[in-house]
Amino acid sequence: MVIDWEPFWLTLQLAVIVSAILLVIGLPIAYWIAFSRSRLKFLVEAVVALPIVLPPTVLGFYVLVALGPRSPLGRWWIALTGHTLAFTFSGLVIGSILYSLPFAVQPFAASFSGVDRKLMAASATLGASPLRTFVRVVLPLSIPGLIAGTALSFAHTMGEFGVVLMVGGNIPGVTRTVSIDIYDQVQASNYAAANQTALLLLVICFGMLSVVYGLNRRTWLFSPGR
Amino acid sequence: MVVYGSLVTSSMPRQSTVQETKQESGDRAQAPADSGHNLESQALQAKILKKLDAFCLDVEIAATPGFTIPFGPSGAGKTTLLDCIAGLLTPDTGRISVGGRVLFNAAEHLDLPPARRSVGYVFQDLALFPHLTVEQNVQYGLAHLSRPQRQERAAAALDSFRILQLGKRHTNEISGGERQRVALARALVTDPKVLLLDEPLAALDTATKSRIVDDLRRWNHAHRIPILYVTHSRDEVFALGERVLVLDRGRIVAQGTPHEVLEAPLQETIAQLAGFENIFDAQVESVHEDRGTMRCRLTGITAGTPVELETPLVRAELGSPLRVGIRAGDILLATAPPAGLSARNVLAGRIATLERRDVIVSARVDCGVEMEVHLTLAARDSLALTPDKDVWLVIKTHSCHLMRN
DSSP states (O other), rough: OOOHHHHHHHHHHHHHHHHHHHHHHHHHHHHHHHHHHOTTHHHHHHHHHHHHHHHHHHHHHHHHHSSSSSSHHHHHHHHSSSSTTTTSSHHHHHHHHHHHHHHHHHHHHHHHHHHHHHHHHHHHHHHHOHHHHIIIIIIHTTHHHHHHHHHHHHHHHHTOOOHHHHHOOOOOOTOOOHHHHHHHHTTTTTTTHHHHHHHHHHHHHHHHHHHHHTTTOOOOTOOSSS | OOOOOOGGGGSSOOOHHHHHHHHHHHHHHHHHHHHHTHHHHTOEEEOOOOOOOOOOEEEEEESSSSEEEEOOOOOOSSHHHHHHHSSOOOOEEEEEEETTTEEEEEEGGGEHHHGGOOEEEEEEOOOOOTTTTTHHHGGGTTTTHHHEEEEEEHHHHHHTOOOOOGTTGGGGGGOOHHHHHHHHHHTTOOOOOOEESSTTTTTTHHHHHHHHHHHHHHHHSOOOOOEEBOOOOOOHHHHOOOOEEETTTEEEEEOOOOOOIIIIIOOOHHHHHHHHHHHHHEEEEEEEETTEEEEEEEEOSSSOOOOEEEEEEEEEOOEEEEEEEEEEGGOOESSSOOOOOOSSSEEEEEEEEEEEETTEEEEESSSEEEEEEEEEHHHHHEEEETTTOOEEEEEEEEGOOOEEE
């Protein structure tokens, strides 16, 4: 029995793209959560955290509806590209970004909050704009949190199932990720193949997390005060 | 044998610090003359009202180039004042300007961000960037310059604070005193128009402290800008101060030269700040205008003989209530009845407790009232002082400071 590598490559692509995009869009969201004095902050925090508690099918269902031809986003995408977002790799990326959002944003925000405010004040009195303070002081001091958030969103995307199934379906080479492949093999009573694939995924995720925790030995994920 | 107490009063026991001050104040007396009207044109002026949860800062200050010292207990509003000037806090109302340039004006909704205020700020915990080297820390505020210019300016600043050799080190690899110097160099290299120092030297030993103060003073001779130097150390006030602002619960309760403000306090809060360990209620018994003195009887004594003190003459009615403050370090202690002294107050008493505090000994002496007296360890040992020993306290007339109730 040979492992089918196609779902692995697809999943890897998805995880790399999603964690890279989350690194970019997660930073401003985390910055706002860490430093805003807005009274509505709790709402944004709750929305960002929703995917942790929501069943993936619920999230997947709404993403599917939002991407479908009846939603403004879906219509706009069809007008732009001629086909729907649902059951495509792009749709999968969008669903996965939402699903893994808290796993990137929360460690980012926690490490931003952990930066001594006096250092930011010192930077400001030395003539630095808020953006320069962020780039020169906050980001370098948050590197453990950035690594943790990116690794977690990567690993989380590697292993996702419900959202992928709802949004992407099971199209080989397009939306068939490792976890769906495993599910398929189990459905077909192909336990030996399922075991091989599952074990490989387990080893990859374990290896990744070991590297991350090894690099950040003093950092605890999800501890807001750090 | 008589022990002169004031040698040991200070938390900065080096007597030379005080001598330097006197010498320095001589230099300073000439300084305004050569700076001419520049002094006024570079002055910091601030009128600030800022309500916070616990208290309200309500002050109006003017600081000319040189050292001005916001002085007061913790929670008095010193750091809040600095934060408002730096733009880290926004006053509710008021106006802040430096040399005519307005940094904040509530009436015109003008509020320059900290980055555009040209205010140098050295925080109490220094806030050095831990991920940067000493050199990178000092160059941080020079981003607008080219790299060679940055390097040249930073090197000059490091050199003037004698830490040029530390440039490549990280800030966690250098000593406390060196860290203070880095923080000063980092703030001053940007040529600020005002310098704010929030107890920057509090954690240092006396020798290191006075060397850094000397460097800072030397720097200030070349760049005459207003410096607000927050402290609650009396000795630093005398060592640095041209002008003291005494803050208490968000208000300025007194201002002037250190000698005006701290040597002749009128209000008890200042007296406590200024380190009067002994404060008694008293009543004017007799007035000797010809000699410039009065006799005051300490009130509130229930048992034993009444205690009277000769004090300087102030404008007060016979029988009117006053308070007398005496520093523990201004009291001399003798183990035999002293004779042939100029001091006018000699009180017999008995040592109640002896307690060692760091390098001084605090004796509580029961002489009708309980007085706290500070001595050196050597004095305690050579006089063989123990509790219950009979002693005599000697207090000069002018060591009795009078204040209103």
